[in-house]
Amino acid sequence: MSLLYVVLVKAIDIYSTLIVVYILMSWLPGAYQSKFGRLLGTICEPYLGFFRRYIPPIGMFSISGIVALVVLNLAKGGLFSLFRLILNVLY
Template sequence: MIPVSTTIALASARTEVASFLEALIQVYTLCIIAYILLSLVQSAGMRVPYNAVTSAIFKFFNDAVEPYLAFFRRFIPPLGPFDLSPIVAILLLQIVGGIVVSLVRG
């Protein structure tokens, strides 16, 4: 039989892991939104082209978000100038993330 203190510790660990996953999903969602906004700014020509700081920030978001969005772009063609893949990607991330967090939390 498992002692009560071990059961409480395991329940606390599951809650902490679920909270961490939930925060990670929210941060990644914010990264996707920031990447979309930076892409809009860049396409409008409002970015300083040779600024090392803005280039590094854009490269970070590009490296972090683009592989995830590329998966959805294979299946969802753009509608003229509009790319709907980030919307689907965020929606799916929130749904699957919520299910995973619920399963971990118990």
């Protein structure tokens, strides 16, 4: 059971890192058009697109990426609570 928790938390951590890299690529001209940028776009854009749809940019800045990372962090905390609850019920 704890192995599943560790794998899920690691997956969330890796995905969060990929999102941060994808967001930072916006500072580099032409980075999204590179092969690596297109790959990250394929991975990150469905999740980030959900937040971009509902959170409008403030001036020139979009805070949707920050909100997406906060939600992932909250999901990781919820996952911890869920696994702790399951382990308390089982043992």
